[in-house]
Amino acid sequence: MNALGRPGWRRAAAAALLALGASAAQADSAKAARFYEDALKRFERHDVDGAVIQLKNALQQDARMLSAHVLLGQALLRRSEAAAAEVEFNAALSLGINRAEVAVALAQSLVAQGKASEVFKRPTLVPEGLPDPVRKQVLLVRAAAASDLGDPARAQQQIELARAIPPDNADTWLAEVPLRLRARQFEQAAAAAAQAVRLAPDNGEALYQQATVPHVQGRLDEALAGYDRALAADPRHVEALLARAGLLLDQRRDADAQAQVQALTKLAPADPRVLYLGAVLAERRNDTAGARAALKAITDQLDPVPIEFVRYRPQALMLNGLAHYGLGEMEKAKSYLEHAQRQTPNSPLSKLLAQVYMAESNPERATQVLDAYLRAFPGDGQALVMMASLQMAQGRHARATELMQEALKAREAPEFRTALGLSLMQGGQAGTAIGELEKSFQRDPRQAYAGMALVSLYLRGGQTAKAAGIAQRMVKQQPGSPTAWIQLGIARKAANDLPGAREAYQKAAELDPGLAEAQLALGRLDIAQRQFDAAQSRLAALLKTDGKNADALYEMALLSEARGQTADVQRWLSAAAEVSTARNTRADQALVAWLLKREQPGPALDAAKRLFIKAPDDPQALIAYASAQLANRDAGGARTSLTNAARRSGFGAEPLVQIAAMQLDARDLAGAAYSLDKALQTAPRHVGALALSSTVALQQGDLALAEKQARQVVQLKPQSAIGHTLLADIAQARRQPAQAVDALRKAHELQPSSGSLLALMRALGGQDTGGRATRDLAERWLKTHPDDVAVWKALGDAQARAGDFPSARRSYEAAVKRRANDVEALNNLANVMIRQGEAAAAAAIADKALAADPGNVAVIDTAGWAHHLAGNGSRALQLLRDARLRAPESPEIRYHLAAALAKAGRKAEAREELEVALSGSGFDGQQDALALSQSLR
Structure with a gap:
């Protein structure tokens, strides 16, 4: 047999292709890193346009480059392209950036677009949980947003909250000035501005705000002198330039005003105020075409802005009104200039x-x-x-x-x-x-809604005979009613009387041949009895008559799934969701669940948003939305959705337990406790509710209640491991390690599994000096369960903790052999190889982990550090910048980035990172970080 005939050649070729692909990807990343570093230098030199070009080049090479998205957002915001900036910040968030890195800029971009209410709605922008300096700035942006929404009391409250965060600086006083001016409280405005200038005497913004007070009061010469001082401190201050240009126009000093407008056009070419000033100057030069073009650009920007935003901005109302007036669009001008509400009796x-x-x-x-x-x-x-x-x-x-x-x-x-x-x-x-x-x-008995509700209630309680009895009475009272026959079919199907159900549905179809509900019910029976061709024919006939029948489209999705035609399931569900209404959202819910099952969190969230907009008060819609939010790491949004779902749900235990479990995932203990209390009111012996309630009580520190409920679970389910596992958790909380181990041994004996073994290993680890007993336990399990990847990884962890890196490496390699793309095993294997001094090989392994999970910050850090140690500086810097943006609280990542920056010659930036890294608690590599810090002094 020649070489091409041997089966191994295919694997070799595939490996070569993969290696080529990896090399190409790394080459693209290297190009992206070079573009980014050049953009950063340009941005620092205030060459914003050049920075934007280079950052877009970087993202063409690597669309997931987190640092490029962030810097591009900042650059676009500086160019007054707020909507585009928001897109970049949202992209960074979707890629896993720590929200503290973009919260302020994202909030500013929303306010600049007129989306002031969004600043208070988005979970990303909740001040709680942010570092103090960031929280302070977010509160100040919220103050500006509240002011735009016409709520000065709330705005002042946000300022006071910000002012309470030390240190006291000019920012909070600057935020107060426009609030006071809007309320025509000139003395308070002047006092706030003066305090800001005292705290920051050379700050251009402080000097600008101080000048606005005499401007509003009509003391124009004093205002002009104040703007001159502001521009002397900051020649690029857009607001001061705008105010000064306006004053110059009022004084008919057109040449001086033109110079200001030219400067503004370079700094903020899309700002409607700049455009209006240009239009006025063009009109004065008799440049009618230029003036109209500028005015049209204004209306194109401001017309889409919601009235809620401009209602409390007289300048914006007047600006757009005047622009429409200048264009001869009188009705639109009037709508802005005479905004009023009407009441109807x-x-x-x-x-x-x-x-x-x-x-x-x-x-x-x-x-x-x-x-x-x-x-x-x-x-x-x-x-x-x-x-x-x-x-x-x-x-x-x-x-x-x-x-x-x-x-x-x-x-x-x-x-x-x-x-x-x-x-x-x-x-x-x-x-x-x-x-x-x-x-x-x-x-x-003609009260059909009462009859249908009774059938539903009896079926819900398992009383199929009573449900059938009500349905029979409905049929007897109204034998010509298809609805009554359908209710009888539902009751019979619930009693597993499929022939009787089919007979009832067929009778309904005979009474009303055009009744889609009867045909759908028969189609469901066809699917249940695996008569797939009959179901296909029946549903196709329905869709031929009405292509937008949401129920028929949904049943087509179920039929496709039953037939194993998975590619068609999403297509049918999407079609059903598109045409369904708020009263029938099961297709929307199924679509969200299907996309999550297929590991598509982004599309699932889009589908869930459409569902939420369609049915904002439906508990099941809220649960689906929360599922998608959790999959997209939006715990704050999920908490809100689940709270609303619990309040709107009835007292059925199952949905409330589902909600509570999700609330635990979203770290909402109080919400989970509420949901479970509600469930246990009607089902006090519900094992799932008791077990989850015990977990919640434990996390809330109520150990007595947790133990009581755990023992109830043991009593109700004596052959289940769950009660003993709960008792082990409680023992660990009480610092009773021996009792915890005993409980976990019992749980493992009752239901031996990888999970129960790992829990027992973790408990033993705290008592097992040197980890020998823990390793023995894992090794015994692996003799009979050699393909248990989770236990191989746990054994590797135990060996690494004991300093036995050769053994740990073998265990991680065994895990990878059985699951080639296991990110945790690959990452830990790379770390062990770094410990063994094999940085280049570790970098290759870490890149493989990164390809499998590109948003995992631990993997990004490992790969970046391995590349740094292997001498791949450009690749290391790109990765470590990314990791730093995702986890700015990690001192170890900051140290790794500092080392890469120092090697790249960016010593000032390296010192900044080390200063933060060394200001907190200890970390692995702290001594090396100290040594690096001393070398950079």
């Missing part, structure tokens, strides 16, 4: 208007209209029923119940009692709801 038409709002999924506006109407006509039963429906839709079931009880006081009516039963049902009071619904159904 209440009338019975309010009910119709409310229905319109409800139809377009705007419950808040519908509620406002009905609330105003009911104040005028409190006894209108129809309006009360509508209001109750709205309250239920928004999860306010107690309020809905009150409204229906109020309606029943005015008039006894089956439909009112049905609405009362539905509100009780939605509020988790199933027993009481059944009583009210039975009264309604008994009095009027």
Whole structure:
């Protein structure tokens, strides 16, 4: 057999191709690093345009280069391209940057775009948890945002919070000046400006703010002199240049004003104020075309800005009004210059208007209209029923119940009692709801909603016979009603009477051949009975009639999954989600779950956002949104979503346990405790709720409650490991290591697994001097479970801790042999190889880990350090800058970056990193960092 016939040649060729690919990727990264370093130098020289070009070049070579995204955002913000800057900061966040690195600049970009409310909504910009200097600046941006939103009290509150963070500096006083001026509190504005100048006498911004006070008061010569002082301190101060140019125009000093505008055009060419000044000068030169072009550029920028932003900015309102006026667009000019609100009196038409709002999924506006109407006509039963429906839709079931009880006081009516039963049902009071619904159904069996609700409640409680009985009564009362037959089919299917269910559904289809629900029900039966061709034909016929039938599209997705046609599942789910409404979001939820299952967190979050916009008060929509937020590492956003989901959920244990588990993932202990308490109120013996509640109590420090619930779990599930695992956690919290080990041994005996073994190994590690017993435990397990990658890694960790690096290396290599792209094993193997002095080989291994998980900061640091030690300075610097941006709190990463910077000749930057690294607690490599610091003095 010739060489090409041997099977090994294919593997060799594949390896060569992979090596070529890796080399090409590293070459691209090296180019990107060179572009970035040049851009950084240009940015430091205020060559912002040149920096932007080079940063875009860097990102063409390496789109995931974190430091390039951050610096590009800063450069774009400096060029007043706020929207583009926001894109870059969001890209950095999606790549895993620590939010403290971009929080201030991102907030500034939002305010500059007129998205002031977003500053208060985005979890990334929550001040709590940020380092003090960053928190202070974020609070000041929030103050400016609150001012733009017309809330001066909130703005001043943000300033006071910032001022409470030491040290006291000019920034907080500068933020106060425009607030005071807007309120025409000139003395307080002057005092704040004076304090800012005292704290920062050579600061251009402080001098500018001081000059604005006499400007607003009409003391123009004094203001002009003040702007001159500000520009002497900072010749590039845009606001001072704008103010000075405006004053010069007012004084008809056009030549001087033109010089200012030319300077401004270089600094902020897209700023609408600069454009307007240019338009005025062009008009004075009789350059009509130039003036119109400038005015059109203004309206193109300001027209898309929400009115909520410009409402409290008279300058922006006037600027855009004047621009439209100059363009001859009188109606648009008038809308900006005469912004006013109109009130409409209440009338019975309010009910119709409310229905319109409800139809377009705007419950808040519908509620406002009905609330105003009911104040005028409190006894209108129809309006009360509508209001109750709205309250239920928004999860306010107690309020809905009150409204229906109020309606029943005015008039006894089956439909009112049905609405009362539905509100009780939605509020988790199933027993009481059944009583009210039975009264309604008994009095009027034509109350279809009452009948359907009763069928649902009985099925939920496992009472299939009662559910079938209600459905039979519905069929007897209305034998010609397809809805009644469908309810009978649902009840029979739940009782596993599939032939009976098919008979009921077919009867519904006979009564109404065009009834899609009957055909869908039959299609579901076809899928359940694996009659795939029949299901395909039935669903295709439905879609031929109505291509936007969300239910049929959803069932097509289920059929594709049942057939193993995974490529078609997402296509059908996306199509179903696109056409579904707020009342039917299961396709949206399934799409989010499918994308998460396929490890596509970004698309999953996009799908979840669309779902949330569609159904913002639906608990299941909120759960899906939180799942996507957690997958995208937005714990703050997930906490908010889950809190709302728990409040809007009923009292069923399963969804509440699901919510609580996610709240734990989002580090919301109080929220998880609330959800579990709610679940245990109706299901006190629910093992899942008890186990999770024990975990929450433990994390909250209530060890007595945690132990009580753990022992309840042991009692309810004696052959399960979970109760003993909980008891082990409690023993460890009480610093009772022997009891913890005993409990974990019991858990491992009951349900031996890799997880229970690893937990036992961790517990033994604290008592096992030298780690011999821990290693013996792992080695015994691996004799019978040789492919257990997790235990190979744990054994390697134990060996590395004991200083046995050759053995640790063999264990990590065994893990990698069984799972070639295991990031943790590769990263730890690279670190062991560094310890053994094999930096070049370690860099190759670390690059492999990096290819598998490019956002893992530990891997980025390992790869950067290995390349530094191997002499690959450009690659090391790029990687370590990236790691530093993702984890600025890590002194070890800062030391590694400092070493690479020092080697690259950037000694000042290296000293800054070392200063921060050495200011905190000890870290691995601290002595080397101290030595490097001394060498750089």
